[in-house]
Amino acid sequence: QVQLVQSEAEVRRPGASVRVSCRTSGYTFTDYFLHWVRQAPGQGLEWMGWINPDTGGTKYGERFQGRVTMTRDTSISTAYMELGGLKSDDTAIYYCATSGADYWGQGTLVTVSS
Amino acid sequence: DIQMTQSPSSLSASVGDRVTITCRASQDISGHLSWFQQKPGKAPKLLIYGASSLQSGVPSRFGGSGSGTDFTLTISSLQPEDFATYYCRQSYVTPWMFGQGTKVEIK
Numbered sequence: 001q002v003q004l005v006q007s008e009a010e011v012r013r014p015g016a017s018v019r020v021s022c023r024t025s026g027y028t029f030t031d032y033f034l035h036w037v038r039q040a041p042g043q044g045l046e047w048m049g050w051i052n053p054d055t056g057g058t059k060y061g062e063r064f065q066g067r068v069t070m071t072r073d074t075s076i077s078t079a080y081m082e083l084g085g086l087k088s089d090d091t092a093i094y095y096c097a098t099s100g101a102d103y104w105g106q107g108t109l110v111t112v113s114s
Numbered sequence: 115d116i117q118m119t120q121s122p123s124s125l126s127a128s129v130g131d132r133v134t135i136t137c138r139a140s141q142d143i144s145g146h147l148s149w150f151q152q153k154p155g156k157a158p159k160l161l162i163y164g165a166s167s168l169q170s171g172v173p174s175r176f177g178g179s180g181s182g183t184d185f186t187l188t189i190s191s192l193q194p195e196d197f198a199t200y201y202c203r204q205s206y207v208t209p210w211m212f213g214q215g216t217k218v219e220i221k
Contacts, residue, residue: 044212107157
């Protein structure tokens, strides 16, 4: 069955960077775009961007431009989201999700605290 | 960006009640509307895609309707496991935009 398994929770200081991984299985990795969505504590869902696993092409949300980088490693069917210049309001659960069939990872909590 | 306006933000209902949640897009999204259910500590779960298609494995008491800019999620007979937060989302264009969410609570 299809699985998206994300990396474990992270704690970072303000100004640092964090990289979250999303390891996929059960489908052809290049068949679906991979989106990243985040959810701050008690808040709604916010789209961050996507990566095309086939070409590596990306599109980022305006408020993340210049701070986010999405990459992938097709040899291990894994996508990555790196967010830099972390601030306390980047504390959130970060999800990966496919286009099309809408498979979602379990989420990764990133806590930004001094 | 396409804005999604979801209402109500919360509601109280009893087991067996019929529940309706609405979502309005700021422009025509050609039916590219999905509904998700989210329980505390869990990832969103897809219920409805393409405005009215039931995701495999989702109970038939969930139904979606609408077109153009106006969409509805209906739960025909609320069950105890349905108490959760529900989100609509447009995927017609990026950025994906989600509604603000509707928290369904026990009356």
